[in-house]
Amino acid sequence: MDKRQALKKHFGYTTFRQGQEGLIDQILSGRDVLGIMPTGGGKSICYQLPALLSEGTAIVVSPLISLMKDQVDGLLENGVPSTYINSSLSPEELSRREEAILEGRCKLVYVAPERLDTRDFLAIASRIRISLVAVDEAHCISQWGHDFRPSYKEIPRFIRKLPQRPPVAAFTATATRFVKEEIKSLLELDSPYEVATGFDRPNLFYKVAKPQNKLRYVADYVEGQHPDGAGIIFCATRKAVESLAKELQKKGHSVEAYHAGFESEQRKAVQENFMFDRTRIIVATNAFGMGIDKPDVRFVIHYNMPKNMEAYYQEAGRAGRDGGDSECILLYSPADIVKQKLIIANNAEMGATDRDDLLRGNLQTLVNHCHTQECLRASILGYFGESQEVENCGRCGNCLDESEQVDMTTEAQKILSCIYRTNQRYGAGTIIKVLRGSKDKRIQDLGLDGQSTYGIMADRSEGLIKEIIMHLIAQGFVQMAGGAYPTLALSQASRQLLKGEARFHLRQERLDAAEPGKKGKPRRSREDGSLSEAASGLYAHLVSIRKKLAEERQLPAYLVFGNATLLEMAQAAPRNREEMLEVKGVGEKKFESYGPIFLEGIRAYGG
Incomplete structure (x- = not known):
């Protein structure tokens, strides 16, 4: 069975998503890889499919017990023999799973990083053929990342102790350029093939x-x-x-x-x-x-x-x-x-x-x-180091904000002047007090009440001045320096603003003290919004069938069929096995388990 046959049979797809095929081919050739793909971008298939097609067992390092269970449940539903080893198992169940691994009955084994360096797991790993070590959420190994986990340091130690080094595949959805380099270094990836499909999530x-x-x-x-x-x-x-x-x-x-x-x-x-x-x-x-x-x-x-x-x-x-x-x-x-x-x-x-x-x-x-x-x-x-060529994405609150742009250049100039005249030595709190003419004893002790900018924004609220300062920082007119108590300093761009060669605007909505409430039309996000009336009714019927099956089999509904699969099923209304297998997300194993039930549901709905 080749990779495309396996993709259709076990996962229900006929084509690969961006970046998947290259990563899969390189893993199958024995090369290390690093995949940086957004959540929902199909990272899991990049190591699940090579594991399925290779001799031996793949070790998948996953940080959370719940993730392991969900992944394994999904694989079993797709006809891929898999298991997980973690602290939630009873000694008896753990023993049964270890026996299955030693007998070669599992194509993938999910483990937590803490378990890798235990004597029992190392003993098992040394007795089986390991086809691949896949590291999910690989950014956790970097102490400069947002979710550093010391236990991830066990991964390279574990790999070094194996009788034979398998290809290593690292995957993450979040990694700056610096964190990416740390992942490669700390995991000791050997000239890895790299794919970064982008961080954009258009939906x-x-x-x-x-x-x-x-x-x-x-x-x-x-x-x-x-x-x-x-x-x-x-x-x-x-x-x-x-x-x-x-x-x-x-x-x-x-x-x-x-x-x-x-x-x-x-x-x-x-x-x-x-x-x-x-x-x-x-x-x-x-x-x-x-x-x-x-x-x-x-x-x-x-x-x-x-x-x-x-x-x-x-x-x-x-x-x-x-x-x-x-x-x-x-x-x-x-x-x-x-x-x-x-x-x-x-x-x-x-x-x-x-x-x-x-x-x-x-x-x-x-x-x-x-x-x-x-x-x-x-x-x-x-x-994350990507450029957005289109100025208005049409899919964010700022791009859809039609509120009036208010010229606040004069107010911005007053703030910049105050920062300059106080020698760029103070933080936002002190600057606001000077501008508003505060009688604070510290302001007087520092002699800041004698500055020419003292009290020049006494008619403006603290909240408004703070809002303008934060926007000046965000737009690059003001820089922050220092550690726990940062001071404000002028940037090169601030000169243009002070000389009147640039303008500073804020949206009216950001200046309003009133609560936003429910401004604007609610956005439709129902999955069936683009369906015809007939197809929408069938979709609802298929959802009810899925719900019943999921409850009977004690599975999350999406492990039966995902929403996108049900949407396509409702639009296509397949009448037989061949047509059902044309629906994305319906593989042979899924059809064996659920296809006839949904076909009968479609026939019954259509009368």
């Missing part, structure tokens, strides 16, 4: 909102715009998670809380309820993000700002893995910046000054993203 709509009342904003959003879609709401603290979940539950929404403080059984139950569509919305800390492979998440809201752009991209990327239109909304407030800076300060280690400065710099990049008036998609892609 995701990005928006930054600055509501005065976050709770009201979220409640209105969940009720008014997404009464049916599944969603995740990320919060920075456990306290915020529990508080928000309770408030949404009071309003009658199907919501559960999730954070690392819960007992393992409780976390497992919450996750299963979400995966099996028994719970519609999860309010969680970032402990929930990486372990979720639910493909039909229609929205992700960040109630609090995450620690950097990589974390934001990773967590927002939980939305729309099935390719359906989905929304990613980041709720911004200055208090969130303070929280993140405190976290950085509290986690600081002796001699870790460089890392602390990097963390603060990465946080500031995300703050700048929140204040940019340019395309949000271009802002994200630019961070």
Whole structure:
């Protein structure tokens, strides 16, 4: 069986996605590879298919137990013999699985990095033929990445102890150029074949909102715009998670809380309820993000700002893995910046000054993203080193914002002048006090009340001046210097603004004190929105069949068939085996398991 036959038989596809075929061919030839592909971009097939076609067993290093189970369940549904080894197994079950591995009955074995250096697993690995070591979420090995995990250092040690070195394949969705080089170095990849298919997720709509009342904003959003879609709401603290979940539950929404403080059984139950569509919305800390492979998440809201752009991209990327239109909304407030800076300060280690400065710099990049008036998609892609050729993507809150541009050049000039006349030695808080004519004793002790710019913006609120300063930073007119207590300094570009050779504008919406509420039309994101009336009815019928089958077999619904497959099935209305196998996502194994049931459902619906 060649790679295309295997792709159709086990995964239901006739063509490869961008980047997949090259990675698969190189792995099969025995070469190391590094794949940087966005969430939902098909990374898993890049190592699952070579494992299936190679002699021996592939070891897949995965960071979370829940991810392992989902992947293995999906592979078994597709007819690929696989298993996982982790701490959730009883001694008896562990023994059975180890026996199956030793007997060569598993093409893929998923393990946590912590298990690699244990005596028992090393003994097993030394007795079997290992066709491949695949490292998922490979960015976790870099201490400069957003999700560093010391246990990932066990991976190269494990590989060095194997009787024969297999090809090593590393995959991630989030890696800056620096992190990419660290992955290659720390994993000891040997002249790897590299593929980076891009970070753009065209089906995701990005928006930054600055509501005065976050709770009201979220409640209105969940009720008014997404009464049916599944969603995740990320919060920075456990306290915020529990508080928000309770408030949404009071309003009658199907919501559960999730954070690392819960007992393992409780976390497992919450996750299963979400995966099996028994719970519609999860309010969680970032402990929930990486372990979720639910493909039909229609929205992700960040109630609090995450620690950097990589974390934001990773967590927002939980939305729309099935390719359906989905929304990613980041709720911004200055208090969130303070929280993140405190976290950085509290986690600081002796001699870790460089890392602390990097963390603060990465946080500031995300703050700048929140204040940019340019395309949000271009802002994200630019961070990862990609350029966005189209100025207006038409798929983000900034590009669709039609509010009036207000000329704030005079106000900006006053702020720049104050920074200059105070010798570029102070932070935003002090500059704001000088501009507003504060009677603060420190301002007087420093003699700043004698500056010519003292009190020249006394008629402006602290919030407005702070907003302008943040936009000046985001647009490159002001630079931040220093560590935990950064000072403001003028950039080369600020000269043009001071001389009146450049103008500074802010959108009216950003200046308004009023809460955004539900401005603008709710965006349609229902999967069946593009179907005809007849096909839409059939789609709903197929969804009900899938739901019943999933409940009977105790599987998440998407492991039966994904939404995209059901959509195509509803449009094509196949009448026999041959036509059903033409539908993307319907492989031979899936047809054996479910095809006749869905064919009968289509016939029954059509009368």
